[in-house]
Amino acid sequence: MVMKQITFDEHHHQLTNINIWTADSEWLVYDLRPSGASFTSLTVERVNVASGQTETIWQAQDGAHVGVVTASPDLPPRYVCIHGPEHPDAGWTYDFHHRRGVIIRQGRAENLDACDITPPFTPGALRGGSHVHVFSPDGSRLSFTYNDHVMHERDTREDLRNVGVAVPLRAVCPPKQHPREYDGSxxxxxxxxxxxxxxxxxxxxxxxxxxxxxxxxxxxxxDGQRQRWALAFIGDTLSEKGEKVPEVFIVDLPEEMADYALAGGRPLEGTESQLPAPPKGVQQRRLTFTHSRAFPGLAQTPRHWLRSAPDGSAIAFLMKDEHGVVQLWTISPNGGEPRQVSQVNSDIQSAFSWHPAGTAVALIQDNSVMLCHVANGEMQRLTARTLEAPLADAVVCSPDGRKVAYLRNVNGWQQIFTADTGR
Structure with missing residues (x-):
């Protein structure tokens, strides 16, 4: 078992749960938030896993903060992160519905999403805050989660978390009728x-x-045809008794870039009383139906993100078995019965990522970094069991499959580590 501490300075280092490696597997990107729940990092940075050399990717100015950085799957790397508002004031502070994505390349940052909060709204612009921006596997587009300022002002109960997509169809430049409106690429x-x-x-x-x-x-x-673009996500349903039950959903997306600009039954840009709506023909499908299980719904702890096998045949998620133990499961994007992959006696403790070979998933269990082999559920220990478990936020395989990056507490500071996969 070969593990290596990568960062040593007296800062908290925060990894995102995916796309934290540059495509050459040489650098890891991170921010300096003291915890996932705070947003006070002034910089997003990268560290070379061989030399330990660190570089600042971007430094926020004018009272803004940055974080949750991910890298593109191609070279030279592009980086994308959450950017908080500059010159925050009593009327506009950092919040779920007051943030944006920025793409950083060669030391320059550009807004990803445009903002238009004054009616009439602009198709292709958002009306609030985007977050956790992730490049598609070919680097051509990005997914994100979203909260809406317009609905938040109207009724906070109507500001619902949603999933969105950013495509390089064209720059979006709304008329600026409010000081907080801006263009997006x-x-x-x-x-x-x-x-x-x-x-x-x-x-x-x-x-x-x-x-x-x-x-x-x-x-x-x-039907044997390839669905080129799709996003899986967690959707919170209500049981017959009205209790929250998180389930797996999927949405098939247009192949043609221009089709993202075609409105369906409701305006893409939303109205004063409605959230923005999906493009024409984009319809979510529910994949899991767990309401009648002993422990309904996906596991809510640890926080995790749906991750697909590289070949697209399986979407992995965490759910309790009939004994109440959090296990790794998969389901086909076409639906059917979920398959229990792991058979462990104690909970899986973290978010996870697929090994690029598609045969195993990296995660934390029994206070160790493990590879869970998908064919038989066998757990391969990559780090020795420790008294304190590695942190649950991120366990991410490198693009070349040789390493897994994760976080540990060392003398009160969150530090970045890697473990060798032996593969």
Missing amino acids: HFCVLVSQTTSSPRPGSDEINRAYEEGWTGQTGYLRA
Whole structure:
């Protein structure tokens, strides 16, 4: 077992749960938030895993903060992160609905999503805050989660978390009628549909989140045709009794870039009383139906994101077994019965990522970094068991498959480590 501490300075280092390696597997990107729940990092940075050399990717100015940085899957790397508002004041502070994505390349930052909060709204612009921006496996587009300023001002209960996609169709430049409006380089749309009052026992959801791109090149539909673009996400349904039950959903996305600009039954840009709506023909499908299980719904602890096998054949998630132990499960993007992969006696303790070979998933269990082999559920220990478990936030395989990056507390500071996979 070969593990290596990568960072040593007296800062908390925070890794995102995916896309934290540059494509050459040489650098890891991170921010300096003291915890996932705070947003006070002034910089996003990168560290060379061989030399330990660190570099600042971007430094925020004018009272803004940055964090949750991910890298593109190509070279030279592009980086994307959450950027808080500059010159925050009593009327506009950092919040779920007051933030944006910025793409950083060669030391320059550009807004990803445009903001237009004054009616009439602009198709392709958002009206609030985007977060956890993740490049698609080919680097051409990005997914994100979203909260809406317009609905938040109207009724906070109507500001529902949703999943969106940013495509490089064209720059979006709304008329600036409010000091907090700005342009964006990408055309952004929401692709999930939520309602503040889902019918108990139905497929309706009031929250869409923790999304993941499906397959390196999509997935094979039941009819044998390839669905090139799809996002899986968690959607919160209500049981017959009205209790929250998180389930797996998927949304198939247009192949043609221009089709993202085609409105469906409701305006892409939303209205004063409605959230932005998905493009024409974009319809979410529910994949899991767990309401009648002993422990219904996906595991809510640890926080995790849906992650697809590289070939798109399986979407992995965490759910309790009939004994109440959190296990790794998969389901086909075409639906059917979920498959229990792991058979462990104590909970899986973290978010996870697929090894690029598609045969194993890296995660934390029994206070160790493990590879869970998908064929038989066998657990391969990559780090010795420690008294304190590695942190649950991120366990991410390198693009070359040789290393896993994760976080540990060392003398009160969150530090970045890697473990060798032996593969």
